[in-house]
Amino acid sequence: MADTISLTLEVWRQPGPLAKGRFEKYEVKDVSTNISFLEMLDLLNQRLLSEGTEPIHFEHDCREGICGSCGFMINGQAHGPDRGTTVCQLHMRKFKNGAKLVIEPWRARAFPIIRDLVVERAPLDAIIAAGGYNSINCGNAPDANAMPIGRDTAEDAFDAAACIGCGACVASCKNASAMLFTSAKIGQLALLPQGQPERSKRVVAMYDEMETQGFGACSWTQDCEAACPKEISVKWISRAKRDYLKARFKEGL
Secondary structure (H helix, E strand, O other): OOOEEEEEEEEEEOOOOOOOOEEEEEEEEEEEOOOEHHHHHHHHHHHHHHOOOOOOOOOOOOOOOOOOOOOOEEOOEEOOOOOOOOOOOOEHHHOOOOOEEEEEOOOOOOOOEEEOOEEOOHHHHHHHHHOOOOOOOOOOOOOOOOOOOOHHHHHHHHHHHOOOOOOHHHHHOOOOEOHHHHHHHHHHHHOOHHHOOOHHHHHHHHHHHHHHOOOEOOOOOOHHHHHOOOOOOOHHHHHHHHHHHHHHHHOOO
C-alpha cells in the first residue's frame, strides 16, 4: 500500500439551515495513509483558508471515538466503510489511491442541517430528558457492593451504555428512526435495580418524545446495527418494544 494517496472529494456545502446546498469538488493530493479522515479534512481546510475560501464545517471533539460528536456519510455509509469505527477513528489507509469520495451530512427530518456537515442533534437529548431521572430519595450513595448485580446483567447494561449518541443509526435508517438509540438508553436502566421504580413511565415517555421529535418508525432492516460505531445490537429494540407494550397496559395508557 502506498504511503500517500490522492483523492477526489465531493463535499456537501450549505451556508445555513435555510440556504440552498450543493456539492463542491476538491482534489487532495499526497495524503498520508497514516492520518485519520478528520486530519485529512483539517489539511484541506488549511489549504482553503490559505486560499481565502470558507473551510468545510464539521463536528468533532475527542477524536477518540468516545464523545459521538463527529459523524457524516462517506459514499453513502455512516462513518465510512470501516465497521465499528467512528469517522474520527477512520484512517486514510482504508481508501485506494484515486478514489472518489462523496461526503454529506446525516439526512433526517429530525436532524436539520446547521452548516455543511453539521446537523442539529438536540432531538436525541430531548429523548434522554424525557426519560427523566431516578427520583427515589435514597440518601447517601451506597457502597459499590451493597446492591449485587449479576455478571451477565452488568455486561448487558454496559453494552447498552456504550451508545455514544452520534446519530449514525438515524442516518442509516430509511425511515430515519431513532429506535436503536432510544432502546439502548431505555435498556441500560431497565436492567439495573435503580431503574425499576420508574421503568414503565420512562419507556412510554421516551417513546412518545421520539415521535414528537419527528423520527420515523422502525421497519427492522437492521441498517442501524450495521452502521453503529459501537455495534449496539438490535436486540435492544425488541426488548424496548416489549417494555413499551407492558408499560401501556400497566399504566393504563
